[in-house]
Amino acid sequence: MEKGLKPTIGILATVPFIMVLGNSMLIPVLPAIRENLRLSLCQTGLLITAFSIPAGLVIPFAGTFSDYWGRKKIMVPALLVYGTGGLLAGLAAILCKEAAYPWLLGARIIQGIGAGGTYQLAMALAGDLIQGKERIQVLGLLEAANGLGKVVSPLAGAAVALLAWYAPFFVYGILAFPVALAVLLVAKEPPGRRRAPSIQAYRQSLQGIFKAKGVNLAVLFLAGMAVLFALFGLLSLVSDLLKKTYHYQVFHRGLVIAVPVLIMAVTAYLWGIILKRTPAKVLKWSLLGGLFLVAAGIFFFPVFPGPFLKITATALLGLGTGFVLPALNTLVTSSVPGSERGLITCLYGTVRFFGVAVGPPVFGLPVQPEGLFWSIAALLLAVLLLTAFLVKPEKVLPAAMTK
Template sequence: MKPQKSTLVLAALSGVPFIMVLGNSMLIPVLPAIKEALHLTQFKVSLLITLFSIPAGIIIPLAGFLSDRFGRKKVIAPALILYGLGGIVAGLAAILLKSLAYPAILGGRILQGIGAAGTAPIAMALTGDLFTGKQRGTALGIIEAANGLGKVVSPILGALLGLITWYATFLFFPLVVIPVVLGLWFLVKEPEGNRQAQSVNQYLKSIARIFEKKSAMLLTSFLGGAVALLILFGVLFFLSEHLETVFRLNGVRKGGALAIPVLFMSTTSYLTGRIIKKRLALMKWLVVGGLALIGGALTMIGFYRTTYLFFIAISLAGIGTGLTLPCLNTIITSSTATERRGLVTSLYGGVRFMGVALGPPLFGLLMGYGLPLMFWSTAALAGVTALLAAFLIRVKDMKAPTTPEEINRPAPYTPQPAFGLAARKPWNPPDEQGL
């Protein structure tokens, strides 16, 4: 792909995760205002994040299957439109309804979540289709950086919109969807000939074969993405309340403070994508190091919570997330053939959404038991995930099969080691003459 054309294509593709991430991150600075306006509990206000993310996580595998069968753009464009429509429903509910505003807003958020299922994960698969070799790592790093940039901009943007009114954030979604849909449709030319016409049963069997061969690496990678985003959104949810009650920050100042960890994450994601290229072993150890850095930063917050150390620690956690996610994106997309990439990346995206969904309520629950327990328990989760990545992500599993025979070949039988004498000397059955 020519440099100028690839820049336009990447710009169009980057708009998809940028828009998708606004769905949660832009609401975080106005959650206290929503809580006050609708007289909600801390748990009920966290459902505005959770009921966006859970439907997305459930629908994403279906969106991945449809993208493999009918094309990526034919899934992404309608999904973006549904995403914008959910914002209209939530915004109008806040304006027109009174006692029923909260459940109607939740309904709009569910619609947005269903739409979000067909956005960023499918855009990631399409990026994997369009770019190969060293370009793929760089392109996926830019896609993750766009995701991070959305997280940086969205708290500030949400705080600015909140100055108008708390429901202005919902009505902003359809305004930004339109240019992204047009850019994707007219600038991105999807590769032809990589759609598959298998039956659903055959397709699922081929996916099962991928997991037979690479289950340890794929499941560990899925867990790593979920844990990184669970912690990120849990910390942001905690910060939204903490910055007002402890540091007395409101409005744009609060949005700027919320943007600090994701600014470090976005910058690190971009730089990581530039350096990993096809260095498979480096990707593995950056994942391990990134998760370990997240765990170390959270442990430090549990011990020391002075203002400077607090912001240093959340910045380090952002750097750790920026090291982890681009490498996991590249590992997932590079280890799967094009014909199966849509569903596999969508399963990964679904697990990531589940991490986002669980983060706010989990941190909200743990806050009731004290901040040290909240930070140390999530630090332990990051540490355990780093150890699993060190032992279960293997370089040889990161390469995609390149021929139909490799794609459909069953996993080879590997005899399990026996115990006792049989472990020392294999037994061979005698032939007929030996009986």
């Protein structure tokens, strides 16, 4: 990597760290929110959904606009909106007290709109700047920063919630505004790359990409959605289980939830370094192995007794997700040239957010646990089979990365 790009990559790594706080920091606090606002488990889960669905809907538009106008011109306002939404949620909780729930949902929607222009554009910009197999390590670093955010955020959320259950909402603004300023002033973009094609040429290029690689991309998108659906759905359920069944206090819940996401972050970072030095076909085996571990964790969770074994099953999800995401990120961001990378990367981000959005409400359904978990494990195995038979890395990656 060029020495002059290291500050840019460092700043870009803070973007996924900040973005992932949007959901992960609230997970250990959800039982307290539920208790103070007198909500059902499903209603509480909607605070995750209200953030994730708007983010997922905004991401493709952010990607398209960034292809035309530049990544920074979208990321900086998006970070400001993200932080503002968090501040509004905190103020709503203070001013409206027990009637704050609908206002919290509205503020979370605003926050989600801002989140839609953050992490995936950071990935796209990193892909613009870094070429060849070095891109694998850089994208692994961004995924590790995302994972580190998942590790730190439950602990931070639990610690800040000791002040008040709504205090974590204010953290979003405190952190997002300085990061927006750093992206504006420090991050670089490739010089001369913003001579945007005509709409017709842009559309024709995308049509060619989907015709040649559409099946591969669709399965890759599905795999990303599936692992994050499973991870966030299970983490939200574990947080509630630790409070209601095992009577863990808020900070202890944060510590326990940090275990699987720490495993995911470390795995993503180290595996990204290893993938840089391995043949491209290893990317596919990384996907298959990771999906199998996630399915295994989901399968065994309802039958394992006690908190230790249940966290062990959850840790399998973290390990599997750490294998899946660096390989996915590399395959998706490397599948297209820079002029279309923003949209493709952001479509990938959309389905990831939809997985996060759907997970907590589904895992909170009042149904028989074994049937629900085993059905989800079967779906994950179906995604694994689709990946095994339909994903061809040599058709997705540029020739320079398959040598």
